Amino acid sequence: MAATQIIADTDEPTARQQAVLDAVLSLMVEEGDQLTMTAVARRASCSKETLYKWFGDRDGLLTATVRWQAARVRAGRYDRPTLDIATLRDSLKGFAETWLAVISSPTSIALNRLAIGHAASRKSNLGGIVLENGRFAIGERLRPVLEAGREAGLLAFDDSETAFRTFFGLVGRDVQIRLLLGDGLTLGPDEVARDAARATDQFLTLYGRMTAAPEA
Amino acid sequence: MAATQIIADTDEPTARQQAVLDAVLSLMVEEGDQLTMTAVARRASCSKETLYKWFGDRDGLLTATVRWQAARVRAGRYDRPTLDIATLRDSLKGFAETWLAVISSPTSIALNRLAIGHAASRKSNLGGIVLENGRFAIGERLRPVLEAGREAGLLAFDDSETAFRTFFGLVGRDVQIRLLLGDGLTLGPDEVARDAARATDQFLTLYGRMTAAPEA
DNA sequence: GAGTTGCCGTACCGTACGTTACGGTTCGGC
DNA sequence: GCCGAACCGTAACGTACGGTACGGCAACTC
Numbered sequence: 229m230a231a232t233q234i235i236a237d238t239d240e241p242t243a244r245q246q247a248v249l250d251a252v253l254s255l256m257v258e259e260g261d262q263l264t265m266t267a268v269a270r271r272a273s274c275s276k277e278t279l280y281k282w283f284g285d286r287d288g289l290l291t292a293t294v295r296w297q298a299a300r301v302r303a304g305r306y307d308r309p310t311l312d313i314a315t316l317r318d319s320l321k322g323f324a325e326t327w328l329a330v331i332s333s334p335t336s337i338a339l340n341r342l343a344i345g346h347a348a349s350r351k352s353n354l355g356g357i358v359l360e361n362g363r364f365a366i367g368e369r370l371r372p373v374l375e376a377g378r379e380a381g382l383l384a385f386d387d388s389e390t391a392f393r394t395f396f397g398l399v400g401r402d403v404q405i406r407l408l409l410g411d412g413l414t415l416g417p418d419e420v421a422r423d424a425a426r427a428t429d430q431f432l433t434l435y436g437r438m439t440a441a442p443e444a
Numbered sequence: 445m446a447a448t449q450i451i452a453d454t455d456e457p458t459a460r461q462q463a464v465l466d467a468v469l470s471l472m473v474e475e476g477d478q479l480t481m482t483a484v485a486r487r488a489s490c491s492k493e494t495l496y497k498w499f500g501d502r503d504g505l506l507t508a509t510v511r512w513q514a515a516r517v518r519a520g521r522y523d524r525p526t527l528d529i530a531t532l533r534d535s536l537k538g539f540a541e542t543w544l545a546v547i548s549s550p551t552s553i554a555l556n557r558l559a560i561g562h563a564a565s566r567k568s569n570l571g572g573i574v575l576e577n578g579r580f581a582i583g584e585r586l587r588p589v590l591e592a593g594r595e596a597g598l599l600a601f602d603d604s605e606t607a608f609r610t611f612f613g614l615v616g617r618d619v620q621i622r623l624l625l626g627d628g629l630t631l632g633p634d635e636v637a638r639d640a641a642r643a644t645d646q647f648l649t650l651y652g653r654m655t656a657a658p659e660a
Numbered sequence: 661g662a663g664t665t666g667c668c669g670t671a672c673c674g675t676a677c678g679t680t681a682c683g684g685t686t687c688g689g690c
Numbered sequence: 691g692c693c694g695a696a697c698c699g700t701a702a703c704g705t706a707c708g709g710t711a712c713g714g715c716a717a718c719t720c
Contacts, residue, residue: 260564260565260566261564261565261566264676264677264678265677265678265679266677266678269698269699270699273698274697274698274699275697275698275699275700276678276679276680276698276699276700277679277680277681277682277697277698277699278696278697278698280678280679280680281696281697285678285679286677286678286679338564340621340625341560341561341563341564342564343625344557344560344561344624344625345557345560345561345564347557347624347625347626348476348477348554348557348558348561349476349477350476350477353626355624355625355626355627356625356626356627358625359622359625359626359627363618363621363622363625393617393618394614394617394646396617396618397613397614397615397616397617397618398610398613398614399613400613400618401609401610401612401613402579402609402612402613402616404621405556405579405620405621406575406579408560408563408571408624409556409559409560409563409571409572409574409575409579410563410569410571410572410575411571411572411575430610430650433649433650434646434649434650480706480707480708481707481708481709482707482708485668485669489668490667490668491667491668491669491670492669492670492708492709492710493667493668493669493709493710493711493712494666494667494668496708496709496710497666497667501708501709502707502708502709
């Protein structure tokens with residue numbers, strides 16, 4: 229009952245445990261399918277016994293991995309509510325760039341594939357965790373920006389959730405589903421920047437209170 | 445070399461084989477995870493030996509299932525190029541409704557989960573087949589509509605592919621990824637119709653050559 | 661009516677993998 | 691120098707599942 233306990237849902241993993249979780253992530257990205265406990269132990273240079281002592285079972289290990297990656301991604305800053313249209317546009321564009329970079333990263337793709345596979349079965353809702361730290365987290369972080377924009381008279385919408393979902397669609401389009409299904413689509417920094425700018429302009433055309441926005 | 449041959453990529457499955465494939469689909473939707481050859485044989489009231497004779501191996505069965513479902517979905521009509529704005533809007537809205545209904549159907553969700561899981565491993569690209577018959581098929585079918593709209597002076601865009609991807613994003617937004625990850629989101633006929641209309645209006649606001657479009 | 665064909669049901673085989681157990685090693689505390 | 695804790699590497703166990711083999715049965719052919 230003492231010493232190295234099974235890692236609880238709220239605990240911060242130790243440095244060694246983080247190394248193990250990073251091994252899981254790298255293995256997930258590289259091998260995709262072959263995410264076996266033996267492979268993890270080998271990659272992380274630890275024994276299977278240790279894996280089970282720390283994480284309980286395979287699901288516990290995967291859950292801890294998803295949380296670990298989520299904590300890393302969530303380390304983005306909370307943008308100050310904006311006052312003028314240029315700052316608002318920059319904020320939106322920044323969010324779009326971050327989001328596009330995330331969903332097109334090999335780690336995100338592998339993690340989402342895993343979570344989606346798990347959503348098919350019932351047990352241990354990895355999908356919920358991914359949603360909570362991905363789609364919904366970014367929604368919560370963007371909401372104050374949108375509402376500040378509305379209060380400043382820059383945006384017009386009834387429901388910030390609906391407005392966000394439109395923005396989400398304009399940014400992501402078919403990127404995530406194509407990548408998840410194995411399409412060879414690649415998104416370099418240039419494309420990310422260009423797509424983010426386009427999505428932002430389109431969003432401002434739809435929801436902006438001013439002229440400004442370019443023609444398509 | 446005669447009699448019941450392994451079903452080739454181009455062959456039409458026989459009625460009995462279709463029944464088997466439907467059993468696979470129903471099992472996929474209901475059980476999700478437990479898509480074992482034994483379960484399929486039991487559900488379809490056939491022997492495993494027959495499954496292997498007809499479909500070669502598990503991957504062949506899954507591939508045939510994906511194709512079978514694709515053939516069923518593809519049975520949509522090819523819309524006539526439009527001439528006036530009302531017809532164009534109806535065409536777009538029809539596409540949006542169809543697409544939303546498809547991606548929110550339990551069958552599509554289960555099928556996409558399966559294909560995404562397979563995309564992680566290398567073998568037999570189910571993901572490619574799903575993409576080809578889903579995302580890309582609808583893109584090809586919508587293209588002539590968009591280009592007819594442009595030729596009629598109703599739409600303005602440089603690249604029809606880019607325009608379509610925007611429409612795709614406006615229609616789908618976060619629906620597919622949320623459903624794939626197991627979110628409890630439900631989309632009734634009312635929501636489908638409303639979302640399709642909203643997406644169409646937004647698209648026409650962005651790409652339309654006329655006033656018409658509502659305010660957000 | 662004997663042979664052939666196609667298929668069902670089931671038992672069986674080999675393997676992969678989650679999980680457990682155990683011997684050996686390192687290391688901090690006394 | 692000794693003890694116990696933590697951990698590594700690996701062997702072993704149990705099970706689930708893909709794939710194969712075989713006996714039985716119904717329909718059809720000659």
